[in-house]
Amino acid sequence: MAKEPIFILGIESSCDDTSAAVSRGEFMLSNVTAGQEVHRLYGGVVPELASRAHQQNILPVVDTAIKKAGIQKEDLSAIAFTRGPGLMGSLLVGTSFAKAFALGLQIPLIEVNHMQAHILAHFIREEGKAVPAFPFLCLTVSGGHTQIVRVDDLFEMHIIGETIDDAAGEAFDKAAKIIGLPYPGGPLIDQYAKLGNPDAFGFPHPRIPDLNFSFSGLKTSFLYFIEARLRLDSGFVEERRNDICASIQHTIVSILTDKLILASRQTGIRTIALAGGVSANSGLRNALQEQASKMGWDLFIPKFEYCTDNAAMIAITGYHKFMRGEFSSQGIAPAPRYQI
Ligand code: KG4
Ligand code: ZN
Numbered sequence: 001m002a003k004e005p006i007f008i009l010g011i012e013s014s015c016d017d018t019s020a021a022v023s024r025g026e027f028m029l030s031n032v033t034a035g036q037e038v039h040r041l042y043g044g045v046v047p048e049l050a051s052r053a054h055q056q057n058i059l060p061v062v063d064t065a066i067k068k069a070g071i072q073k074e075d076l077s078a079i080a081f082t083r084g085p086g087l088m089g090s091l092l093v094g095t096s097f098a099k100a101f102a103l104g105l106q107i108p109l110i111e112v113n114h115m116q117a118h119i120l121a122h123f124i125r126e127e128g129k130a131v132p133a134f135p136f137l138c139l140t141v142s143g144g145h146t147q148i149v150r151v152d153d154l155f156e157m158h159i160i161g162e163t164i165d166d167a168a169g170e171a172f173d174k175a176a177k178i179i180g181l182p183y184p185g186g187p188l189i190d191q192y193a194k195l196g197n198p199d200a201f202g203f204p205h206p207r208i209p210d211l212n213f214s215f216s217g218l219k220t221s222f223l224y225f226i227e228a229r230l231r232l233d234s235g236f237v238e239e240r241r242n243d244i245c246a247s248i249q250h251t252i253v254s255i256l257t258d259k260l261i262l263a264s265r266q267t268g269i270r271t272i273a274l275a276g277g278v279s280a281n282s283g284l285r286n287a288l289q290e291q292a293s294k295m296g297w298d299l300f301i302p303k304f305e306y307c308t309d310n311a312a313m314i315a316i317t318g319y320h321k322f323m324r325g326e327f328s329s330q331g332i333a334p335a336p337r338y339q340i
Pocket of ligand 1: 144168276281307
């Protein structure tokens with residue numbers, strides 16, 4: 001048996017957030033994230049700049065996470081890190097750091113799948129908070145992914161639907177870019193949408209019969225719509241910004257909600273969980289809460305800091321792998337296309 005309590009250091013560096021967290025058992029002691037402002041200038045994540053920023057941030061972020069947890073690095077039981085999916089250069093920084101640190105401390109190394117971790121964030125314990133019962137369906141929506149996953153157990157997961165092109169967060173960000181909002185535009189669309197009419201403009205829904213998603217057609221029709229309106233009135237976007245944002249948000253949210261309802265009907269599963277950065281969207285939260293009361297769903301939405309990319313989800317996944325004795329060797333390499 002490992003010595004108690006079990007402290008896991010989680011490290012996340014798959015995209016543009018450098019994050020480190022320390023868990024004690026199933027509870028989180030710290031979760032520290034450094035974002036990267038540099039990408040705003042380019043309207044999207046630039047991989048080379050992301051990996052350079054990870055290199056600058058990783059040491060202070062890990063150091064702060066350990067200090068905030070109130071422990072010494074020698075107290076750590078293991079180091080868990082994101083192996084993939086993600087950007088190769090970004091993953092390399094976290095992977096190399098985790099390997100070197102685990103070797104130096106002579107403690108086990110644990111690889112974590114980022115998409116599994118988004119889902120297992122629901123199992124971070126908080127006083128008075130329940131965790132989802134198996135089996136449940138998890139809608140994971142972020143800037144890089146859109147999936148409906150059937151979760152039968154901690155590590156038994158099956159993707160039953162996913163995007164065939166853009167992710168939902170990408171759809172938000174691309175729509176924002178079309179109307180001149182800075183990257184990442186998702187949160188701004190949400191903000192303007194609160195003041196607008198969601199039925200002001202209609203956009204076509206993709207015709208995909210199964211549980212998969214598609215957002216690229218929506219992006220194109222939104223672009224043509226805005227261009228056509230601007231030809232008639234150059235002030236269109238300025239004058240109707242709130243209504244435009246409310247309408248595109250409403251469309252994206254209904255595409256997501258409709259598929260989740262279909263998945264729940266098809267599987268008979270009514271425990272529903274949400275994960276990923278887009279779960280911050282107030283329109284999506286409201287729509288799912290409304291469906292939850294209509295359909296009798298037991299709905300789980302984690303704290304926002306555990307929804308976006310974070311290392312707490314890596315630490316909790318690492319903890320459960322540690323308990324199963326699932327460790328990685330020093331020969332491990334990043335896996336940018338790692339599947340669940
Ligand atoms: O999970 P996350 O932090 O990083 C990825 O793995 O992608 O998700 C970031 C995505 C971005 O596309 C961002 O625009 C979107 O989540 N997002 C939102 C909101 N907050 C973040 N989209 C719509 N409404 C929001 N409130
Ligand atoms: Zn993510």
